[in-house]
Amino acid sequence: MIFRKISQFVLFTILVIALAACGSESKSDDSGNAADKSDENKGTITIGQINWPENIAVTNMWKAILEDKGYNVKLKLIEMGPQMAALAEGDLDVAPEIWLPVQDKSYYKEYKDEANFFEEPWYENGKVGLAVPTYMEDVNSIKDLNEHKEKFDGEIIGFEPGAGTMLVTEDVIKEYGLDYELVDSSTPVMISTIKKAVKQEKPIVAPLWKPHYIFSEVDLKFLEDPKNTFGGVEKIYMATREGFSSDFEKVSKWMKNFKLNDKQLGELMVYTKNNQDNPIKGAEKWVEENQDLIDKWMK
Structure with a gap:
């Protein structure tokens, strides 16, 4: 009887120590993981x-x-x-x-x-302006656009409204008295429209900027801006x-x-x-x- 009680006590003590050790390891792991996450994030x-x-x-x-x-x-x-x-x-x-x-x-x-x-x-080294395909030999300046309005259907193909360059393009239209509408779209739509027009050798004018990969894919030129409305560099x-x-x-x-x-x-x-x-x-x-x-x- 006494032996049984001693055995039960020993087993109980071992169980308590084991659980305590597990709890200690668990806490150690949790705190370690938390520290790692804190370091990582x-x-x-x-x-x-x-x-x-x-x-x-x-x-x-x-x-x-x-x-x-x-x-x-x-x-x-x-x-x-x-x-x-x-x-x-x-x-x-x-x-x-x-x-x-x-x-x-x-x-x-x-x-x-x-x-x-x-x-x-x-x-x-950024540059911004209105650009046309290089095969448009008669259009070299923003001042030339009104003379060739019918070729462009009176449209400047733009991108996202609210972009700084779109706002400046509106100023350019007023400054040069252009009888053109600035068409809002998105950058991907504008780029695909330019590529399609160049492939078919059709007239198109758009506000563009460098750096931009479009200049390495199709032949474009910036129009001269004698009033410097777009600015320099x-x-x-x-x-x-x-x-x-x-x-x-x-x-x-x-x-x-x-x-x-x-x-x-x-x-x-x-x-x-x-x-x-x-x-x-x-x-x-x-x-x-x-x-x-x-x-x-x-x-």
């Missing part, structure tokens, strides 16, 4: 995206870089006007593409006190919401160090274009091949 950054080739390329590049560093990155497809408003309201972290001094000057003036516009551009800047630099100090510093030249941006655009269905794959490949450049931004 350094916060969520939402970047505004517009369906422009260079924008798709750069936003996916940053997604690839930052997710490799442990951040969660969301790309939010949103047109320029709403994008700047969302940035000012704090609903968006990063607006990666502001063209200055001309194209997006209206947005800069409106939101400069509500968002943080970077002082230095990440790209310094445009530079591309980033902007972030108020408080972003304190919430994501390292990322803010990296983005301020970010620079691309024509060759680098051109290659990045090709990589993402070749992976149109999943541009992040192209961006990841470019990031892998340009790690030395990216390391400079991370200093």
